[in-house]
Amino acid sequence: MKTFNPFDPAAFRTALRDFMDRESLLPAGAAVLVAVSGGADSVALAHLLHTSGITIEIAHCNFRLRGKESDRDEVFVQKFAAQLGVPFHVTHFDTNGYASSSRIAIQEAARLLRYGWLEELRTRLGISVLATAHQMQDSVETLWMNLSKGTGISGLHGILPKQGALVRPLLFATREDVAAYMAAEQLAFVEDSSNASDKYTRNYFRHHVLPPLREAYPDIVRQTGVSIERFREAEMLYRQAVEEYRKKLVEQKGEEYFIPVLKLKQVKPLATIAYELFKPFGCNTHLAAQAADLLDSMPGKFVTTATHRIVRDRKWLIITPLQADISAHFLIEEGQREIQIPGFRISIRIAKNDGRGIPADGGTAYINLAEIRFPLMVRKWKQGDYCYPLGLNKKKKLSRLFIDQKLSLPAKEKVWVLESDKRIAWVMGIRLDHRFRVTEHTEQMLVIKMDSVS
Amino acid sequence: MKTFNPFDPAAFRTALRDFMDRESLLPAGAAVLVAVSGGADSVALAHLLHTSGITIEIAHCNFRLRGKESDRDEVFVQKFAAQLGVPFHVTHFDTNGYASSSRIAIQEAARLLRYGWLEELRTRLGISVLATAHQMQDSVETLWMNLSKGTGISGLHGILPKQGALVRPLLFATREDVAAYMAAEQLAFVEDSSNASDKYTRNYFRHHVLPPLREAYPDIVRQTGVSIERFREAEMLYRQAVEEYRKKLVEQKGEEYFIPVLKLKQVKPLATIAYELFKPFGCNTHLAAQAADLLDSMPGKFVTTATHRIVRDRKWLIITPLQADISAHFLIEEGQREIQIPGFRISIRIAKNDGRGIPADGGTAYINLAEIRFPLMVRKWKQGDYCYPLGLNKKKKLSRLFIDQKLSLPAKEKVWVLESDKRIAWVMGIRLDHRFRVTEHTEQMLVIKMDSVS
CATH class of the missing domain: 3.40.50.620 (HUPs)
Known part of the structure; x- marks a missing residue:
């Protein structure tokens, strides 16, 4: 400076x-x-x-x-x-x-x-x-x-x-x-x-x-x-070193990820690298430490996160997405105030639109109630999904949206959508749909909030 | 924890x-x-x-x-x-x-x-x-x-x-x-x-x-x-990333080091990497920033540190040890209180040995005055030099001592020795010679202190 x-x-x-x-x-x-x-x-x-x-x-x-x-x-x-x-x-x-x-x-x-x-x-x-x-x-x-x-x-x-x-x-x-x-x-x-x-x-x-x-x-x-x-520059170098380890140690095969046990064991500093490698699979510091402990466990032992299972195989740690994550659909009925999804909780409430702004917190969506038809559905996104991203108001494939947003593969796998009558109203935590946005003409809003439970 | x-x-x-x-x-x-x-x-x-x-x-x-x-x-x-x-x-x-x-x-x-x-x-x-x-x-x-x-x-x-x-x-x-x-x-x-x-x-x-x-x-x-x-683990990753850049960017040929201009220019974060790469050649933050500025300078421009010259060539930054560094010998006469060496200053004083301990600060040596014969000589170490390291009291080649101490090549190049009557009394900043140490029988001590001026 x-x-x-x-x-x-x-x-x-x-x-x-x-x-x-x-x-x-x-x-x-x-x-x-x-x-x-x-x-x-x-x-x-x-x-x-x-x-x-x-x-x-x-x-x-x-x-x-x-x-x-x-x-x-x-x-x-x-x-x-x-x-x-x-x-x-x-x-x-x-x-x-x-x-x-x-x-x-x-x-x-x-x-x-x-x-x-x-x-x-x-x-x-x-x-x-x-x-x-x-x-x-x-x-x-x-x-x-x-x-x-x-x-x-x-x-x-x-x-x-x-x-x-x-x-x-x-x-x-x-x-x-x-x-x-x-x-x-x-x-x-x-x-x-x-x-x-x-x-x-x-x-x-x-x-x-x-x-x-x-x-x-x-x-x-x-x-x-x-x-x-x-510190900001040191953090860049830190990230570069972490990515080197990720490239060397994490191998993807289909929906599964493989990390070689012997190689990971030799890494120094192990705690930090384990944390960074396991984080995309639903691990916080505590779970990442448990996953690292698998290195010294018997084959067959595993750690389950909100989104994945990390299994100790003989030579590998194998990371598999939880089944519920892939196929489950969750319905939100009218009047329902809360719903539990693997990995997070959703709270729902209706509020008067006082015209005083649309908070843009990623974990909360403000939706025009008039556009909604119950029951709503919460599900994982899938190939072929599209929405009209807020501000753009033009049809866009979610896969394309994720590329623009530079989402990593593990991050993409964790994305859920909120559907109303087969239309995506919210790419949850990522972007609201333009058609469902709150405008000055909106009278009542549906306020939906995601709370991580991991 | x-x-x-x-x-x-x-x-x-x-x-x-x-x-x-x-x-x-x-x-x-x-x-x-x-x-x-x-x-x-x-x-x-x-x-x-x-x-x-x-x-x-x-x-x-x-x-x-x-x-x-x-x-x-x-x-x-x-x-x-x-x-x-x-x-x-x-x-x-x-x-x-x-x-x-x-x-x-x-x-x-x-x-x-x-x-x-x-x-x-x-x-x-x-x-x-x-x-x-x-x-x-x-x-x-x-x-x-x-x-x-x-x-x-x-x-x-x-x-x-x-x-x-x-x-x-x-x-x-x-x-x-x-x-x-x-x-x-x-x-x-x-x-x-x-x-x-x-x-x-x-x-x-x-x-x-x-x-x-x-x-x-x-x-x-x-x-x-x-x-x-x-932070300690983050620092390890930081060091690993820095060493990757050093391996990729710094090429040694004899006594000179070459860094490719275009490649270094593209590095992000540049300020920190420039600091880490130039540091072994006598750069502090300020000099390292000046050396980085050479990337945008005309060929022929250079930065001089206490030990090296960093020259902007067409395609390279070329780092050359200063001539004075290699061949110069400096004499300390009896009664002399101070002497200027390229890169640092030496202060000399005589003190009574009060038998209350031998401070082991790397930059200061406490020498038994009775063992000294003036003038002393300060010079760069050279192959073939040996001493009797303090605590060991056995002849040892300096090259061997540096290996034990895991000194890097640039660090080795910066080592000076203090000689008395062709015997090395102090590998400066590294180790005192056993023969010159202060014992309970020592009456007067020569206290020699190095002060960096870079």
């Missing part, structure tokens, strides 16, 4: 451009939808992009969590957009209502509503990139929080600069850098209320853990920021 | 045995020299090993830093050894005097004196393993401290269970586990004063950073302990 003078706006813009180039955040000439809460970070980001000659539109979520203050923020951002002369988009959420009806935490509700609406808006506007204003300290806090809970190497990469259409161009800058830019450009801002996710823990870190750390290590945020870049 | 009931001494011993087996800490039947300060950790460790049927001897350092308390600790440990019926060894240091005469911090002085004496004692007793009582929290603190300063993946492995003859069998247990064992076995202990290294920062962490973290994450130490095991 190169240093720059944050009080020099031109230098700041150069640093922004360098970072975006290096991380390939922006296709040439692309417009950016910027999520602006009105806080310093998001105002700075929108201003930086705009004054860098990039076409932006501004989106603001009013979560209605702080009464008049929320409305004040909305007006502030609207005026800011007008000053820049860029389009302004706003939505209002009944965050409390959504949280209590969905029985989730306020923070989680705000996050779902926010990203759901932003993503829907971005698609509707035909803008290729959505930007949020996470900066270095946010990323550093994420790393420290992951580490406090316990994590593997993937918990060390902090907040990623790019995830699909979502980018974070401000990760190269610290909170203090942003403050310097705001001062240099004499930009006003309001208190940030949108970064509500993980509010409790993150604020606890910010106010009770970071200050004593800063006292001993004044440069800790930037140093951890530099470390994050190194 | 398996859980166990720390209040059950038998279960604790089983957990100790499991950990030692898994990390190969103890050759079968080997005796262990245990460093015991008298604190809970070291008393527990000695007791655990002894009651597990392992032959131990106890070593205690009296640093004379806390007056009567220091002597009280010594008596306490002596009695404890007598109770166990195991040999007791003690030494007394003038830590303050050593620190001020060497102009180093008290903590650093204590660490040097301690490990120097322990290692010397271990060798003298012919015991194969030296054990210290670092437990999980020490290791976790090390990780957090490294992270606060900024680090790469190697800063995440905490305190290693094994480094040469030095082992830490108690890393599987937390401070609370140890306290439970002490209570269950009704063992007495004194306040620990020997873990003096990094005292300030470590204590700051312990008293100001850990408590607020513990409040939010009560299980943070054990969780980080588990994470450390995962």
